Amino acid sequence: MKKVAVIWSSPNKNGLTASAKEQISKGIADEGAEVCEIHLNSKNINHCRACGNGWGTCNKNGSCVIGDDFADIYNTLKEADGIVWISAVYWSDMTECFKAFFDRLRRCDATFSHSLTEKRCMLIACAGGTGRGTLECLTQLERGLVHMGMRAYDRIPVVRFNKDYMLPALYDAGKTYADRLENGFDMYY
Template structure:
């Protein structure tokens, strides 16, 4: 059993990093193999919308941009479960996460379908008032649904709920591994 955590925040000591560490602690307690992908440390360009909007992503299921996208995509294909964790900017995911998901969606929806039926956890971490967390989770899930992926849970973490959500995320990591192993399913 392997879980890949894809996360994005420029602040490696902030709320998003804390949420990632809490969830990761639960994965470790459950004894599962995991890999972290901190998108801010990878080179992933924005989609060029080549080929009149649909280039090789649609015809061949691959992107023409030579950066770290393909290696991350491969990790997701090989994973049993995927966790997406993002800081919230303007009620949406970070620019790094958005660029990655946009390209992923084009390859998956247009051609491949390698990630269809992958069971995911979505976590949005909002500082300030926290008002954008729920909208961010909605946007993340809509992108995943285009690819046929399913969200097991959508977890908002904000300054107000931080003290009780971080411990809950650890337990969520443990439960996630159990659910992946026992085949728990939720159909849309």
């Protein structure tokens, strides 16, 4: 059985981002994969301190000196066969706690351990306001994944305007993603 980490961030546990997370997670589970949901807003995640003259232990051994929930989440991502990244959109970017986690992850993984290289990912950005900014958010997220050698297999913007047809589509996307993790992707990079 394949394991998929669904890592998401929104302070609203009942909003659009949570609905997107529910739909894709249900599709993944219904296709037979194990889903591990990680709600970053419920975790203790501090910002990078840029210690050690800018590069501390993250550059030397792939770990972070900050004693919070980061290491446990990082280990979950290492053990996963695939990762779904979901963020609410603020100022055309990921949420602040998502960025705090992602910055530290990139420092540890891209500079030392490379444990996430070749992970196949799905990217989802959810905007409850005008919807502007979802594409920029997805671009920023993918740029970080590229630093770590991960592969984005889909980039999905969900906004108030399209939620009635995108939320059901996320269920189908989750099923397809889980199937491809099990049976292979036919996309070349």
